[in-house]
Amino acid sequence: METKAISPSAVTTTAHLPQLHLPRNEGMELDLDWVASVQANTSAIERRAATLPGRRSVKKEYQAAWLLKAISLIDLTTLSGDDTEGRVNRLCAKARQPVAPALLSKLGMSGLTVGAVCVYHDMVPAALRALEGTNIPVAAVSTGFPAGLSPYHLRIQEIRESVAAGAKEIDIVISRRHVLTQNWQALYDEMREMREACGDAHVKAILATGELGTLRNVARASLICMMAGADFIKTSTGKEPINATLPVSLTMIRAIRDYETRTGFKIGYKPAGGISKAKDSLVYLSMMKDELGNRWLQPDLFRFGASSLLGDIERQLEHYVTGAYSAQWRHAMG
Amino acid sequence: MTVKDIFDTMDYGPAPESAAEALAWLVDMGDRFGHFIDGKFTAPGETFASKNPATGEVLAHISQATQADVDAAVRAARKAQAKWAKDAHARARALYAIARLLQKHSRLFAVLETLDNGKPIRESRDIDIPLAQRHFYYHAGMAQLMDAELPGREALGVCGQIIPWNFPLLMLAWKVAPALAMGNTVVLKPAEYTSLTALLFADICRQAGLPKGVVNIVTGFGDTGAAVMGHPIAAKVAFTGSTEVGKVIMRSIAGTEKKMTMELGGKAATRSEFGDFAADGTHNFVTIGCKTNNYTATTE
Numbered sequence: 206m207e208t209k210a211i212s213p214s215a216v217t218t219t220a221h222l223p224q225l226h227l228p229r230n231e232g233m234e235l236d237l238d239w240v241a242s243v244q245a246n247t248s249a250i251e252r253r254a255a256t257l258p259g260r261r262s263v264k265k266e267y268q269a270a271w272l273l274k275a276i277s278l279i280d281l282t283t284l285s286g287d288d289t290e291g292r293v294n295r296l297c298a299k300a301r302q303p304v305a306p307a308l309l310s311k312l313g314m315s316g317l318t319v320g321a322v323c324v325y326h327d328m329v330p331a332a333l334r335a336l337e338g339t340n341i342p343v344a345a346v347s348t349g350f351p352a353g354l355s356p357y358h359l360r361i362q363e364i365r366e367s368v369a370a371g372a373k374e375i376d377i378v379i380s381r382r383h384v385l386t387q388n389w390q391a392l393y394d395e396m397r398e399m400r401e402a403c404g405d406a407h408v409k410a411i412l413a414t415g416e417l418g419t420l421r422n423v424a425r426a427s428l429i430c431m432m433a434g435a436d437f438i439k440t441s442t443g444k445e446p447i448n449a450t451l452p453v454s455l456t457m458i459r460a461i462r463d464y465e466t467r468t469g470f471k472i473g474y475k476p477a478g479g480i481s482k483a484k485d486s487l488v489y490l491s492m493m494k495d496e497l498g499n500r501w502l503q504p505d506l507f508r509f510g511a512s513s514l515l516g517d518i519e520r521q522l523e524h525y526v527t528g529a530y531s532a533q534w535r536h537a538m539g
Numbered sequence: 540m541t542v543k544d545i546f547d548t549m550d551y552g553p554a555p556e557s558a559a560e561a562l563a564w565l566v567d568m569g570d571r572f573g574h575f576i577d578g579k580f581t582a583p584g585e586t587f588a589s590k591n592p593a594t595g596e597v598l599a600h601i602s603q604a605t606q607a608d609v610d611a612a613v614r615a616a617r618k619a620q621a622k623w624a625k626d627a628h629a630r631a632r633a634l635y636a637i638a639r640l641l642q643k644h645s646r647l648f649a650v651l652e653t654l655d656n657g658k659p660i661r662e663s664r665d666i667d668i669p670l671a672q673r674h675f676y677y678h679a680g681m682a683q684l685m686d687a688e689l690p691g692r693e694a695l696g697v698c699g700q701i702i703p704w705n706f707p708l709l710m711l712a713w714k715v716a717p718a719l720a721m722g723n724t725v726v727l728k729p730a731e732y733t734s735l736t737a738l739l740f741a742d743i744c745r746q747a748g749l750p751k752g753v754v755n756i757v758t759g760f761g762d763t764g765a766a767v768m769g770h771p772i773a774a775k776v777a778f779t780g781s782t783e784v785g786k787v788i789m790r791s792i793a794g795t796e797k798k799m800t801m802e803l804g805g806k807a808a809t810r811s812e813f814g815d816f817a818a819d820g821t822h823n824f825v826t827i828g829c830k831t832n833n834y835t836a837t838t839e
Binding site: 259260261262263264265266267269270271273274312313314490491494499502 | 540542543554
């Protein structure tokens with residue numbers, strides 16, 4: 206009797222469908238008139254956001270497919286003081302094979318992986334080793350994450366070192382004080398320099414929206430980061446008291462829409478923190494589809510910054526396949 | 540479509556509410572309805588079809604009320620009115636029971652409303668039916684408080700009511716709940732296109748133990764409506780609908796002692812006049828204002 210062993214690398218090389226590479230955002234000169242004209246109608250945005258969860262329902266096989274899509278968009282993350290190489294190894298094993306193979310084959314899918322693995326700089330080598338042979342990129346948080354208040358030259362140097370260590374994506378944090386004091390030039394210059402330090406690595410700008418005060422600030426900060434060359438804009442570090450919310454997301458993705466209309470560049474969006482239920486991920490996907498279109502449902506333009514989300518999605522998928530729910534502990538997260 | 544196909548297309552796919560419960564109720568009721576007069580359904584008379592506007596499928600056959608049917612309904616309402624007006628607490632209890640049953644059967648009401656009217660399930664399920672429930676809860680409270688809060692006010696008697704097809708159950712709630720709370724009894728004619736939730740409401744009234752004759756529902760076309768509005772015993776008439784028909788009704792009751800409430804009109808142009816209002820928000824509100832309920836909301 207012969208059994209064909211499938212090596213992990215054979216499975217994962219089919220993970221990413223051939224993708225058209227979009228031209229990278231080149232940024233533009235700081236246009237303060239545009240920044241000044243940016244508005245955010247808080248009442249209207251909140252009203253819209255409140256109705257979003259009831260607006261679209263995705264059921265049965267459609268729900269299963271959407272949840273698998275959500276998995277392919279997750280930046281599987283561990284950002285804790287007690288991170289060890291062992292934990293990163295477990296996380297990466299999960300990233301290679303986020304859904305049990307038996308479950309996945311019953312869904313008629315194969316080779317599914319998460320979008321990326323997101324770790325602190327010190328864990329980049331461990332993650333790279335654990336992900337060897339796959340196409341899963343390693344993302345590093347940088348620039349004095351999460352507060353962004355370490356010496357400026359060290360923050361820039363931190364980016365360079367993470368890139369040199371092999372990180373393909375860099376999540377930087379902006380200086381919130383530049384937004385709160387309306388110092389747009391400083392924010393623009395900072396973001397520009399960080400983008401340059403990233404070189405070929407893609408840069409995600411973390412706005413820390415929970416600390417920016419108003420939605421108008423969120424809209425303006427989003428725009429400035431895009432003008433300065435951000436490839437992605439991201440809500441939060443996950444360490445603020447308020448992280449990704451629907452009103453903030455609407456504000457940011459509408460800024461992305463405006464930027465594309467004006468410049469032709471498509472910018473990615475990454476909500477992070479607080480998205481832990483499968484149902485939440487469906488709401489985000491339908492919001493992206495409605496506001497920006499299907500193109501923003503691919504990993505090069507949309508990511509979830511999450512860790513516990515995957516476990517809940519697995520439970521829902523298992524329910525779809527077997528008709529019964531499993532306990533959360535059966536889907537351990539590394 | 541396999542899961543893999545959908546993974547690539549990311550389509551929404553169908554997400555229907557089950558119509559099974561609503562269709563089962565129609566079958567239980569024999570798919571043919573008489574009128575609800577004096578606490579019971581009459582035998583079906585000359586019927587017409589009530590259709591699902593989305594498919595053209597016939598949902599049920601409902602009766603066209605004659606002058607004699609309207610007479611019977613108004614007399615039943617008249618007979619029940621004095622006792623109904625006497626005990627505010629009993630009215631509160633009955634209205635509360637109706638509200639509870641509306642809530643208990645909210646899914647059934649929502650699906651039946653969507654089948655019969657064609658409005659999206661999101662609007663019937665999330666707006667119309669919950670609001671109708673709130674009206675009955677509110678007016679249960681008003682009935683209880685009437686003596687204390689509205690001293691010297693008393694019931695008018697029998698109210699004749701006609702409602703349109705754009706918010707069938709919600710319009711019924713707006714008209715029926717306050718009339719009952721203040722001690723009136725009602726004869727209601729729903730729109731001929733959308734009578735089914737009114738008939739389901741009649742069924743709920745029976746379950747709630749509402750005294751017979753307090754709510755009477757007659758179905759039919761314009762001439763049935765004219766018979767309700769023009770009936771000499773009706774002390775008050777209430778009409779929501781077109782300006783033309785409203786004028787006809789007002790002419791017919793001019794010079795009588797009848798009181799009336801008219802809600803007339805059609806769509807008003809919606810304009811945006813908010814200087815520096817953010818464009819996204821304004822557009823959002825204007826769209827909601829114009830398009831809610833498939834363009835059938837009446838704005839004054």
